[in-house]
Amino acid sequence: MNQVTLRPVLEEDLAIFEAEFYTPEGVGPYQWFGHRTPDRERRAFAETGLLGDDGGTLTVCSGDEVTGRVEWFKRAWGRPLTSWCWEIAIGLRPSFQGRGIGAEAQRQLAAYLFDHTRAHRIQAFTDSGNRAEQRALEKAGFQREGVIRQAQWRCGRWHDQVLYSLLRPEAGPAEP
Template sequence: MAEDGTSDARDVTLEVVLRPVTAADLDRFEAEFAGPEGPGPYQWFGHTPAQRPRQLLAERGLLGGDENMLSVTVGDTLVGRVEWFRRAWGRADTSSCWEIAIGLFTAHRGRGIGTRAQRQLVDYLFAHTRVERVQVCTDAENIAEQRAVEKAGFTFEGRIRRAQWRAGAWHDQLIYSVLRTP
């Protein structure tokens, strides 16, 4: 049981690993996230073209640019992906940060994988890039993601009103961040 008395489905023995994306991974992402059931109610934005990730994979392995992706695995099983995008709070050359996102396959949610994968991504970004800040935005109703990022060390910063158009309506987003420690 979790501290709040609810069922705690997390498995602390799972070995969560981030690795470079392959073409086969992109095929699986397309299949798993093709309809509203796959990404879930907070990440379904309608059908979108799949060419951009394939183009970026061919050009630079989906690494080393402003749009990046790693696959999330547990053991040898592909369970989802993490992404990071450059965002700026002023001039991009002096005030950029990373914004991260995660997409786990339905069968692998609620087990603590997302928390660990996002924390690993933060550690990776601070070790391999010069940013001072990593942020995440999530839907104001997405309680599971809010808990995951808080457990991963993110601090709640505020509400961004009517920031995201999805499912025929505007939705508030919550912003969280973690800062590089000196």
């Protein structure tokens, strides 16, 4: 595996994301929620570069190749001013899955968010049947918290989700 790096999204990355993540084959069985337009993402890129105070997107690279993207969103477990955390998500191009890139990208994203924000908690969830992503989150240092029953509507039925988290003290010291 080449070295995994995260970087801001470039305009040319958007075409790769659209080609890879806007079809059932590209996103796979756990992330297909129906057809959607890329216009919203392109407008957000034009306005903010997909980096904002309440979340963002970074491109995942392995060597010089774009392998996918990671995203983060602000979530709250109570009052948003005092009880917010980051929720992360990842999308890897199908040809790069199963190589450890996802675990490393999610580990790097968590480190980045702990280094550059005041977040104490980072969480992620995945379908209860998505064993590969569950292993990737665990390799990235996340701990399984439990099952959220029938929380996600996808492909005509409800699906259980597994919640994972990483707390700042578990992530180790920040880099200087």
